[in-house]
Amino acid sequence: MARVIATINLKGGVGKTTTTAALGEFMAAEFGQRVLLVDLDPQTNLTTMMIGEERWRELNELGRTLATLFHRAVDPDADAFDIEKALQHDVSPVTAVRGVDLLASSLDLMEIQEGLSFQQYADPESHRPIEVLHSALDRIGDDYDYILVDCPPNLGMLTLNGLRVADGYIVPTIPDILSTYGIPQLQQRVEKFSDRTGHTIRELGLVITKYRSASSLHRTIIEQLQRDDRIANVVPAWIPEANQIAASAEFVPYGTLKRKYGGAGQFDALRMLTETILMNAQVYL
Ligand SMILES: Nc1ncnc2c1ncn2[C@@H]1O[C@H](COP(=O)(O)OP(=O)(O)O)[C@@H](O)[C@H]1O
Ligand SMILES: [Mg+2]
Structure with a gap:
């Protein structure tokens, strides 16, 4: 059975x-895993990053x-969902990446999400x-070793669907004051949801993103996060802010991950991040 990790x-x-x-x-x-990406965000960014906008439009028209x-879940008369047809195999614009599949999102999810909330309310x-x-x-x-679920920036019905399937979660954050605000509250909400549904969702780590080494504020905030005993673990690989990232x-072809993300530290940081998450997942999930 795949280990499922939600990004929230x-x-x-x-x-x-x-x-x-x-x-x-x-x-x-880099680690030979079979991966399924699930894009739950109506903004469809993960989808267009992996397959481009044109192919997304085709998929969207074909349902x-x-x-x-989700439409079918709120309206029994709507078209049925065929997961075999929806699964997009071997996505990513990087030639060296094999074995990443995708379940695409859609802008239409914005409206459908309201139907789900209404059901829950009723x-x-x-x-x-x-x-x-x-x-x-x-x-x-x-069919997969890992399923990664990208969630919208809220704790609405779509994110709750993501947490319902998740064994663990990661929280990416920029190390500044506004971005780190509310993380303990987010953890508590996940814990409550986990109790309510009777399945454990473990915190796999806080991921530092857009790190600027020249910023003393970034450094100070990271130190605070590392000392904060409410946060189980700040992943030691900090993702630098970089133009290439x-x-x-944008959906453009690349030969390798180093070319896509850049060899001036970005590739190494992302590789180390992945290694840490894989290790934590194997220990905790
Ligand atoms: N390490 C990075 N360096 C530079 N730009 C980044 C980095 N990470 C993300 N971005 C950019 O910041 C914006 C927000 O990132 P995104 O991953 O879409 O955030 P979210 O999914 O949390 O909304 C995007 O334009 C993305 O390309
Ligand atoms: Mg996003």
């Missing part, structure tokens, strides 16, 4: 999607995105609206 943070723009994409690519290309899955005791993704992934869990958001 209540803040947008902190590197959740960039981290999830890189983790998936490095797990596959082969997660919008179809029947707070029902677990159905948070079981949608869980039931869909049930049959394919054995920012450029990785």
Whole structure:
């Protein structure tokens, strides 16, 4: 059975999607893992990073995105979701990356999400609206070593669906004051959700993103995070702020991960990040 890791943070723009994409690519290309990426964010950034906008549009028209899955859950008359057709095999614009699959997101999820919230509101005791993704992934869990779920920047119904399938979670954050605000509250909410659903979701680490070595504030905040005993573990590989990492958001072909992310420390940091997460996952999950 695959180990499932959700990427969460209540803040947008902190590197959740960039981290999830890189983790998936490095797990596959550098560590030989079979990876499924699940894009739960209606912003569809992970999807377009992995397959480009044109192919996303085609999938969306054919109903082969997660919008179809969730639409069916709120409207029994809607089209059925065919996971075999929705699964996109061997994605990523990097030639050296093999064995990364994707379940694509859709902008249509924004509206569908409201339907899920309404269901939950109408029947707070029902677990159905948070079981949608869980039931869909049930049959394919054995085909992967890792399933990485990129969540939107809130704790709405889509993120709860992501947490419902997760064995562990990571929290990417920029080491500044506003980005790190509220992390303990986020951890508590995950813990409560974990109790409520009766399955353990372990914290695998806080991932420092967009680190600027010239910034004394960044250094100070990281030291504070490392000392904070509410945070189980700050991953020692800090992802530097770099133009090449920012450029990785665009879907253009690359031969290798070093070319895509850059060889001036970025590749090494991302590789070490992946190694740490894999180690933590093997110990805790
Ligand atoms: N290490 C980095 N260096 C430079 N830019 C980055 C880095 N990580 C992310 N970015 C950029 O910052 C923006 C937000 O990142 P993203 O991963 O989309 O965050 P989130 O998913 O949390 O909203 C994007 O434009 C992305 O390309
Ligand atoms: Mg994102």
